[in-house]
Each structure stands twice: as structure tokens, then as C-alpha cells.
Amino acid sequence: MLSTRALSATRQLARATSSAGAGAVRCKHTVPDLDYDYNELEPVISAKIMQLHHDKHHAAYVAGLNVAEEKMRAAQKANDLAGQVALQPALRFNAGGHVNHTIFWKNLIGEKNGGGQLAECALKSAIEQKYGSLAKLSAQVNAKTATIMGSGWGWLTFDPAKGSLDIITTANQDMAAGVGHVPLLGIDAWEHAYYLDYNNVKADYFKNIWRVINWKDVSQRYDAAVAKHRAAN
Numbered sequence: 151m152l153s154t155r156a157l158s159a160t161r162q163l164a165r166a167t168s169s170a171g172a173g174a175v176r177c178k179h180t181v182p183d184l185d186y187d188y189n190e191l192e193p194v195i196s197a198k199i200m201q202l203h204h205d206k207h208h209a210a211y212v213a214g215l216n217v218a219e220e221k222m223r224a225a226q227k228a229n230d231l232a233g234q235v236a237l238q239p240a241l242r243f244n245a246g247g248h249v250n251h252t253i254f255w256k257n258l259i260g261e262k263n264g265g266g267q268l269a270e271c272a273l274k275s276a277i278e279q280k281y282g283s284l285a286k287l288s289a290q291v292n293a294k295t296a297t298i299m300g301s302g303w304g305w306l307t308f309d310p311a312k313g314s315l316d317i318i319t320t321a322n323q324d325m326a327a328g329v330g331h332v333p334l335l336g337i338d339a340w341e342h343a344y345y346l347d348y349n350n351v352k353a354d355y356f357k358n359i360w361r362v363i364n365w366k367d368v369s370q371r372y373d374a375a376v377a378k379h380r381a382a383n
């Protein structure tokens with residue numbers, strides 16, 4: 151019999167993919183268009199990386215998610231419970247890859263279009279209250295993200311359990327929502343995100359990416375998370 155945990159994971163994936171604007175789980179997923187050109191983030195992230203990252207890597211997660219969901223529907227139709235459980239890792243990995251990258255593209259914008267600029271807002275106040283300054287926050291996020299062994303993501307999140315900002319990492323393509331956090335800002339720490347530009351000097355990628363953070367987007371995610379938290383408490 152399909153375990154309660156496995157069923158819960160399936161429902162969580164459905165909610166996460168839906169909340170990321172990725173569409174309902176029973177629909178075919180598609181790679182969202184970028185809001186900017188491939189060279190928007192240069193010199194921090196090259197057009198070559200953006201094109202490969204968006205058109206090949208993200209596309210592979212979307213294709214994998216669609217295949218996994220199709221197989222899941224077939225397994226459910228056949229009442230193949232063992233098959234449904236066996237599909238969970240592929241669903242989790244590809245759904246996470248799709249959701250995380252969908253957030254990541256929105257989190258970024260070129261320096262000439264306001265990248266790296268955090269205006270006065272509720273998020274700025276919350277950052278300064280908890281971390282002291284944006285510079286200290288970025289240093290803490292970078293330090294924590296650098297501890298990832300292998301591939302994963304560094305996140306600035308809103309933790310509904312604490313009602314405050316938090317810094318976490320997730321392994322591989324695991325989602326922040328998987329540990330109950332609301333993702334605000336994701337730093338892709340996979341080699342495919344930086345290696346063509348930075349080779350093995352990952353620290354420079356972490357340091358430079360703050361120049362192209364779209365704080366308007368991060369701030370909107372924060373405001374929405376706080377509003378939802380207040381409505382529920």
C-alpha cells in the first residue's frame with residue numbers, strides 16, 4: 151500500500167509546483183520565458199551560461215517532470231502502488247528542479263535595471279533587524295551555501311513556524327517548501343550555474359551574484375509570505 155508519507159510527498163509536490171506558477175500537476179509543465187535577454191546579467195553571469203542553464207538544464211527538469219507525472223498517472227490507473235512509490239524520487243527531483251529554477255530566474259535582474267538595489271521596504275527592515283545589514287546577510291548566506299557538499303541551493307526564506315527570515319540550504323533539487331519554509335531568494339549552487347564563468351572559484355560566483363539580485367521580486371515574495379502568515383495566526 152502507498153505509504154502516508156509517499157502520498158503526502160505527492161500532495162506537497164503538487165502544491166509547490168502550483169504555487170511557483172508552474173501550473174497544475176496534471177497539466178504538462180513548460181519552461182517559463184525569461185523576463186530578460188540572456189546577456190542581461192553580464193558580467194556577473196554570462197549569456198552562454200544563461201542560455202544553457204535555462205534552455206537545457208531547466209528544460210531537462212521540465213521534461214523529466216512531465217515524464218514522471220505521466221508514468222504516475224499510468225501507475226495510478228493500473229493501481230500499481232509499488233510503481234507509484236518508485237516514482238517518488240524522480241518526481242521530487244524534477245519538480246524541485248522546475249520550481250527552484252522558476253524562482254531563480256525571477257530573483258535575478260541586470261545591474262543596469264536595478265540589480266542589487268534594495269529600496270526601503272518591510273524586507274529591508276526585517277533584514278536589518280535580524281542580520282544587521284544587507285552586507286551581513288549576504289555574507290551569512292554565502293557562508294552557509296558554501297557548506298553544501300555536492301549540488302544544492304542556498305536560500306533566504308520566511309519561516310512560518312518562527313514568523314521570521316531564515317537562511318537554509320537544500321541538497322540537490324530539494325525545495326525550501328519541503329522543510330516548511332517559503333522561498334524568497336535562491337542561490338543555485340550547482341556547478342552548471344557558474345563553472346563556465348568562474349571555473350572552480352565558486353566563492354567569486356557567490357560574491358558577485360548579489361549584484362544582480364532582483365530585490366523587488368524578493369520583497370514581493372516576503373510581503374506575500376508575511377500576509378499569509380498573519381492571516382493564519
Ligand SMILES: [Fe+2]
Pocket residue numbers: 203207251338340342343
Ligand atoms: Fe541550476
